[in-house]
Each structure stands twice: as C-alpha cells, then as structure tokens.
Amino acid sequence: MSTMNTNIRSFLFAGLIVLSAIGSSVCAQGEVERATDLGQLGKWTEAKQVLEPVMASSAHQSSGRSWFVMGFIHKELHKSQGEFGADAPERLAAVSCFQRAIQLGLNATDRRMAIEALDFLARSYFREAIAMVEGFTWGSTTDILSLYGRYEALELSLNPQKDLSMQRSDLNRYLGQAHAMLLESPSTRPAAELQAIFQEAIDHYRAALEGNENDYATQYNLAITLYNEGVRKLKGIGHETSMFELMEIQDGCITLFEQSLAPMQAAHAQQPNRLETLKGLMTLHYALSQKDESDRYRAQIEKILGNR
Amino acid sequence: MRVVEPGGSEHGQGPFRLNDLLRASFLVVLCCFGSLVDAHLGAQTQFVEPSAMDDSDTRSITKANFLFHFAASNEWPAEFMEGPFRLVIIGNPSLHAILSDKYAMKAIGAQSLEIVLLDDAELLKKEPFAHVIYSEESGETLQKISKSIRDQPVLLISDAADGLQSGALINFVAVNNRIRYEINSEEATKRELLIGNRILSWAVK
Numbered sequence: 280m281s282t283m284n285t286n287i288r289s290f291l292f293a294g295l296i297v298l299s300a301i302g303s304s305v306c307a308q309g310e311v312e313r314a315t316d317l318g319q320l321g322k323w324t325e326a327k328q329v330l331e332p333v334m335a336s337s338a339h340q341s342s343g344r345s346w347f348v349m350g351f352i353h354k355e356l357h358k359s360q361g362e363f364g365a366d367a368p369e370r371l372a373a374v375s376c377f378q379r380a381i382q383l384g385l386n387a388t389d390r391r392m393a394i395e396a397l398d399f400l401a402r403s404y405f406r407e408a409i410a411m412v413e414g415f416t417w418g419s420t421t422d423i424l425s426l427y428g429r430y431e432a433l434e435l436s437l438n439p440q441k442d443l444s445m446q447r448s449d450l451n452r453y454l455g456q457a458h459a460m461l462l463e464s465p466s467t468r469p470a471a472e473l474q475a476i477f478q479e480a481i482d483h484y485r486a487a488l489e490g491n492e493n494d495y496a497t498q499y500n501l502a503i504t505l506y507n508e509g510v511r512k513l514k515g516i517g518h519e520t521s522m523f524e525l526m527e528i529q530d531g532c533i534t535l536f537e538q539s540l541a542p543m544q545a546a547h548a549q550q551p552n553r554l555e556t557l558k559g560l561m562t563l564h565y566a567l568s569q570k571d572e573s574d575r576y577r578a579q580i581e582k583i584l585g586n587r
Numbered sequence: 588m589r590v591v592e593p594g595g596s597e598h599g600q601g602p603f604r605l606n607d608l609l610r611a612s613f614l615v616v617l618c619c620f621g622s623l624v625d626a627h628l629g630a631q632t633q634f635v636e637p638s639a640m641d642d643s644d645t646r647s648i649t650k651a652n653f654l655f656h657f658a659a660s661n662e663w664p665a666e667f668m669e670g671p672f673r674l675v676i677i678g679n680p681s682l683h684a685i686l687s688d689k690y691a692m693k694a695i696g697a698q699s700l701e702i703v704l705l706d707d708a709e710l711l712k713k714e715p716f717a718h719v720i721y722s723e724e725s726g727e728t729l730q731k732i733s734k735s736i737r738d739q740p741v742l743l744i745s746d747a748a749d750g751l752q753s754g755a756l757i758n759f760v761a762v763n764n765r766i767r768y769e770i771n772s773e774e775a776t777k778r779e780l781l782i783g784n785r786i787l788s789w790a791v792k
Contacts, residue, residue: 536764566645
C-alpha cells in the first residue's frame with residue numbers, strides 16, 4: 280500500500296514538473312509572439328519591454344527563437360536610434376543575440392535570416408568605418424580601426440575561410456590618404472602633430488602594401504606623401520635658420536626623397552606610360568640632383584605627349 | 588545614406604513575415620544592398636585618386652636658402668656696405684621668385700636687400716654694382732661674366748661643372764644627392780671679400 284502511495288506521489292510530482300515545463304514553454308512562446316506582434320507594428324521599444332525582462336528565464340535562455348527575436352529587436356532599435364561607434368550597445372546586443380540563437384539552434388529559415396542579419400550588422404560596422412574615413416579628423420583612427428575590427432571579427436565568425444586582406448589593405452590606403460590630406464590642407468598644427476600625422480600616413484600606406492603590394496595607387500600615394508613631406512620641410516627654412524640647421528634639414532629632405540624613389544619606381548613599373556609617375560620620377564631625380572636621370576624621364580614624357 | 592538591408596524592417600522582413608512573397612522581396616533587397624555598398628565604395632574616389640605632387644622647385648628653394656646665407660654671412664669692403672645690397676640672378680626666374688617671396692623684405696646687416704632678375708648675362712653691363720651674382724652659365728659665358736666684374740668685390744656664384752675654373756668664387760655641386768658648394772677662397776681674398784667661417788666650414792672644397 281505504502282509502495283503504491285509512493286509511486287502515485289512520484290508520478291504526480293513528475294507530471295507536475297512536465298506540466299510546469301509545458302506551461303513555462305507556452306508562456307515563453309506567448310511572450311515571443313507578443314514581442315513579434317509589437318515588432319510588426321514597429322513598436323520596438325515596447326517589444327523589448329515585453330521580451331527583455333523574461334529573457335533570463337530558463338525557457339527563453341534555451342530557446343534559439345527567443346534570442347533570434349531579441350536580436351531583431353536590438354537591431355531595429357540600433358537603426359532607429361541612429362547609434363554609432365564600435366561599442367554601440369544595441370548593435371552589440373543584436374550581434375550577441377543572433378550568435379546565441381544560431382548556437383542554440385534555429386529552423387532553416389530563421390537560421391538563414393539570422394546569418395543575413397549578422398552580415399548586415401558586419402557591413403554596418405564597415406560602412407561606418409568608411410564614413411569616418413571620409414570625414415576624417417585627426418585622432419579618429421582608433422575608432423575607425425575598432426569599427427573595422429568588429430566588421431572583420433563578425434565576417435570571420437560567419438565565414439572563417441573568408442580572405443579580408445584586400446578590405447584591410449583598402450582601409451589602410453584610405454587612412455593613409457586621409458592623413459596625407461590633413462598634411463596638405465592649410466593648418467596651424469604644431470610641428471610635432473604634423474610629424475605624427477605624416478608618420479601615420481606612411482604607416483598606413485605601408486600596412487596597405489603588406490596586403491596588396493602591387494597596388495598602384497598605394498605605391499604612388501606613398502611616394503608622393505614622402506616627397507611632399509620633404510618639400511614641406513624645405514619650405515619651412517627661413518631667414519633665421521642657421522647654416523647648420525639648413526644642412527640638417529636638407530639631409531632630412533634628401534632622405535625622404537630617396538625613400539620616395541622606391542615606391543614611385545614600383546608604381547612606374549606597373550604602369551610605365553602613366554604620365555604622373557613619369558613626372559614623379561623626373562621631379563624626384565631633379566630633387567636628388569640627378570640631372571641625367573631626370574632628363575631621361577622628361578624625354579619620355581615629351582615623347583608620350585608628342586604621340587598624342 | 589539610408590541603408591537597405593537584409594532582414595530590415597523597411598521591407599517587412601525579419602521574423603515577422605515569412606511568406607514566399609516577402610522571401611522574394613528579400614532577395615531583391617539583398618541585391619539592392621550589394622549595389623548600394625558598391626556605389627558607396629565607388630563614391631570613395633577621393634581616396635582612390637592619386638595625391639598631388641608638390642610642384643615647388645626644390646633645388647631652387649635650397650639654393651635660395653644658401654644664397655641668402657652667402658649674402659648674410661660674408662663681409663664686403665666697408666665702402667660697399669652702404670646703400671642697398673644687390674643680389675642678381677641671371678636666367679633662373681624660379682630661383683628669383685623664391686628669393687623674392689622669402690627674403691625680399693629682409694636686410695643684410697644694415698642694407699636693404701634688392702633681388703634682381705636678368706634674362707641674359709649681357710644685361711649685367713647696364714646694371715649698377717651687384718654684391719652677389721648667381722648664374723647657371725658655364726664655360727665661356729661664365730668666364731665673360733667673371734671678367735666683366737674683375738677686381739670688384741662681387742661674389743660670383745655658379746652651378747656648373749667648371750664653375751670655379753671659370754671664375755666663380757662659389758660653385759654649387761651635387762654630393763650624395765645633396766646640394767653642397769665649393770669655394771675659391773684665394774680668389775675671394777684677392778677681391779677683398781671675407782668669406783665667413785660658417786660658410787667656409789661647410790664647403791666641400
């Protein structure tokens with residue numbers, strides 16, 4: 280008799296647990312559906328208020344679908360709030376939710392959509408990085424690289440085999456040129472800042488070449504940035520510059536001109552009839568007091584122009 | 588730029604409508620997104636365009652700086668240290684322009700600096716006394732210039748392989764890609780020109 284009672288009690292207890300689990304799951308499903316409905320109406324904040332507080336429950340914690348819907352809510356809020364920056368919280372949360380949803384398991388349709396959403400978020404980091412390069416200001420490199428880093432990490436999480444070296448190289452080239460443009464624009468920046476900007480420009484161009492050493496534009500722009508820096512220093516000489524300083528500055532300029540020669544020659548090797556590189560080489564050799572070499576390139580330019 | 592994206596709400600995408608029609612529009616949106624990104628990257632032409640090379644005449648800038656130092660660091664006989672200090676450039680308008688731009692308002696000691704450009708060495712005859720003459724001529728023409736100022740305290744500066752032999756007191760030379768100069772101190776002494784120690788110490792000869 281007592282054995283029978285124990286069995287009944289166990290059965291009832293087990294049933295209670297099953298019912299409670301079913302109830303909890305049904306309840307969780309209901310919250311997801313309510314959030315989904317609100318999302319359909321564009322009420323993302325309200326959708327978040329419904330789902331976010333209950334996400335800590337075990338039913339939601341283990342539900343890929345819940346994380347999937349939560350991911351969309353964060354993504355839409357990210358967009359509607361106009362968030363920006365590598366650490367924009369809604370975007371970070373959206374990424375994390377989609378990644379978790381995929382990890383927990385989704386049906387085929389949801390999985391594809393989650394991947395597409397992650398791809399969109401990755402690209403949004405990239406676009407933002409590029410937009411920051413377009414409106415570049417001194418000191419924003421760290422933020423740009425952080426955004427690009429998020430893009431790269433996300434893309435690689437979606438496709439570990441993806442080769443992103445060209446994108447990285449392009450970004451570095453854009454950054455090199457953005458810094459070079461700061462040097463070319465009139466400013467009252469202190470000399471140390473100008474030197475730091477110049478060094479950043481050179482470093483970015485060189486980093487760009489590591490990923491794509493045969494890029495004409497990078498080679499040419501690197502050469503020009505080195506050369507122009509030499510000219511800028513030369514122009515800085517004034518009546519108060521001593522003979523010793525004059526010699527020292529000239530040495531520094533010549534070193535920059537000499538450094539400029541290799542990338543200019545590399546660019547020329549790729550497009551031997553391009554006038555800008557021929558002019559570059561003519562000018563560089565002239566600046567290096569190598570008249571014969573300079574004249575040789577001048578003759579080539581005249582020949583090309585004569586044939587037009 | 589408004590970005591259209593896969594799974595974005597702008598087109599009713601997301602987990603909210605999953606019918607076939609919307610699935611199709613999804614693909615359209617994807618294509619649009621790709622084009623927009625391409626267009627966006629294509630709009631980066633300012634970064635793809637090559638930078639502009641500074642067109643300044645670097646050799647003339649360097650020479651202008653040297654010429655100013657040669658004018659300022661040497662000594663002329665007392666009777667020539669009154670009135671304007673005249674620096675004549677023969678046949679190098681670029682050098683003249685740089686000198687004028689940078690040093691025209693400066694003084695050499697108590698003398699105001701006058702920078703003159705002559706197209707031809709022949710025009711020197713009509714010119715008043717010049718403290719410094721710079722010419723890129725060589726050979727006979729340079730010798731002629733030198734003869735025309737014989738026994739006068741004129742600092743004749745050249746940029747020619749035979750500069751010193753042809754009568755220049757200072758001649759620019761290329762050493763390890765740099766512009767340096769050589770001096771004929773003996774001739775300078777004969778002309779009562781006192782070449783400054785700093786100028787002498789940096790000469791290659």
